[in-house]
Amino acid sequence: MATTVKIFDTTLRDGTQGEGISLSVEDKMKIARKLDSLGVHYIEGGWPGSNNKDIEFFNRVEELELKNAKVTAFGSTRRKDTLPENDLNLNRILEVGVPVATIFGKSWDFHVHQAIQTTLEENLAMIYDSVKYLKSNGLEVIYDAEHFFDGYKNNAEYALQTIKKAEEAGADWIVLCDTNGGSMPHEISQIVTVVKQTISTPIGIHAHNDCELGVANSLSAVMAGATQVQGTINGFGERCGNANLVSVIPNLQLKLGYECIGAEQLATLSTVARYVSEIANMHLPVNQPYVGSAAFAHKGGIHVSAILRNSSTYEHITPELVGNKQRVLVSELAGQSNLVFKAQELGLDFDNDNQQTKKLIEQIKDMEHQGYQFEGADATLELLIRDAYGKLEEAFTLESLKIMVVKTADQPVVTEAIVKLKVNGETVYNAAEGNGPVNALDNALRKCLMQYYPSLQNVHLSDYKVRVLDEKDTTAAKVRVLVESTDFSSSWSTVGVSGNVIEASWDALVDSFRYALLGQSCTVVPDEHRERVGLVNH
CATH class of the missing domain: 4.10.430.20 (H-NS DNA Binding Protein)
Structure with a gap:
């Protein structure tokens, strides 16, 4: 039977320390849901002792009803010369109600003297007291031995004392950290072997990628006896990043015979990597x-x-x-395999040899060449397939749109959009202001359509991202706009591409509304109701 290696994902905490990465609470919720579907065992949500955004995430994460992963909160050992029950950082971990705590402590005597400026004995007490306190409150405790490999190479006896203290206090896991990312695979293997002979607590590895060895060092640690790997999706993280779980997982599972996640979950790995990349706008x-x-x-x-x-x-x-x-x-x-799968999902007869299918494939290939990407925009792809097979009834068509942006020296910017559509054989137009041109377009389009499709009141845009496709063209570059929408019961994503960001945004917005209206018939809202909700044309 294959040995199981637990996957600990710290994209939401360590990954956000990477340059250019900033995740909102909503972003973190989306990524956590995706990580759970991938089958990771632990999701490190953040450091509640350091910022309110992470506290909000922990307060909301129960909404996700995760099926596979345990959520863990990060923190440090107690401050020097402080009782653990009086330590704000440790108590914040308890307050957010997670089942697992991940705390780090010093393994390198150099850091004990220089970074936290205390004695070697007090550092050992800080580790023991902190783990013991969290265990006494019923938490599973993962102890991250920060700078362990550098500490071991400098003073092996003391580095081993630190993890023995964590074990004595009842730590469920002891994770050896190559925090500076400077160790070589053979060093990792040798030191993990020694640790395995020294303690009986399960061992994990937390490798950084400063020598581009984060994945290799993680594999070396597992082959020497570690049974937990910490890392991030796409290797996001501080400096050169963390060990990339997107490479670690298939290497362990497909190449080395370990068991990490299910085969069906492994088959979603590319989708998860691209999804997280899009959410992080990287x-x-x-x-x-x-x-x-x-x-x-x-x-x-x-x-x-x-x-x-x-x-x-x-x-x-x-x-x-x-x-x-x-x-x-x-x-x-x-794209053909994806099209076959999607068409079968929709109950369409997708035959690679008929002219209709060939025409659709050529259309999609041409759109991909222009910069479209359908991995994160399934709704747009479904609309294309339905349209090609004559299974799409147009709910509305555009006649014209105008956007006006006014800025004066002493007044904030004002943006107004005017949209004119053909709906149910009638011409309808509306104007709306918004916080920027895309929001104004969204508001005007919604005002036009809700007269005929009142269900759209439940649809709203939940995310909007712009990606420049060719940086060398600077401000004239083509852009790809990804829009995510929801109606509170489901969510979907659409995409638009153009050299004009407004046109790309419009295309993505329109597809979002078209998708929301699939299968719905036009129902004209009574005039008195239109007056009441402010939908009458002005």
Whole structure:
């Protein structure tokens, strides 16, 4: 039976320390839901002792009703010369009501003297007291031995004393941290082997990527006896980042025979990596192993000829195992498997050989070439498929739109949008102000349509992201706009691409409303109700 390795995801805490990454509470909730669906065992939500945003996340996380993951709160050992019951940081962990606490303490004597400026004996007491206090309050405790490998190389005897203290206090896990990311795989392996012989508590590894060895060091630790790996999705994190779980998980599971998550969950890995990247508004490198769009891409000559006969000639795994797909760049095949699956979901007869299907595939390939990406915009893809098969009834069409932005020296900016549509054979138009042009467009479009489709009052935009597709074109660059919408019972995403951010935003907004209206018939709101809710044209 395969050894199980527990996956500890710290994207929401350590990952947010990466340059350019800032997640709202809503962002963290979305990512937590996605991580749970992936099957990770622990989700580190943040440090409640450091900021109110993390406290709000912990107060709301129960709404998600997670099925696989335990939520853990992060913090430090008690302050020097302070009783644990009087320590604000430890008590904040208790207050947020998580089942698991992850606390870090000093393993490196240099840090004890220089960083927290106390004695080696007091540091040992800080570790023991903190773990004991949290355990006495019923929590599972993961002890992160910060700078353990540097500490061991400088003073092995003292580094081992620190983790023995955590074990004596009842820690459920002891995680060895390569905090500066400077250790080599052979050093990790040797030191973990010693630790395994010294303590009986299960061991974890927390590696950073400063030498681009975060994944390699994590694998080395597991092969030496660690059974928990800490890391982040896409390797987000401070400086050069953390160990990339998107590479760690398939390497452990597909290459080394360990068990981390289910096979069905592993098949969502690419989707999760891209989703988190979009939410964080960070570019996912096309050559990222396993999940990048180029990870299984082939271009020209002998390679293409060989992989078309047998893909294992130039692919180390079957891409679908991690939710990715093979791409042949000289004869683009990407997207067909996704289209077949989606069409079957919709009950459509999707035949690769008929002209209708070929035309749709060519259309999607052309749109991808323009910059469209449908991984995170399933609603737009569904609309395209329905339209190609004559299964889409247009709820409305655009006649014109105008946007006016007025800014004076002593007044804030005012934005107004005027939208003119054809709905149910009638021309309807409305004007609305908003906090910026996209919000104004959203408000005007909503005012036009709610006269005919009152159910849209429950639909609202929950997220809006803009990605520049070619930075070298600076302000003239083409952009991709991703819009996420919800009606309180479900959510969906749509995409628009244009050299004009307003046009791209409009396309994504329109698709959002079109998707919301699938299967709905036009119902004209009575005039008296229209007056009451302010929907009469002015």
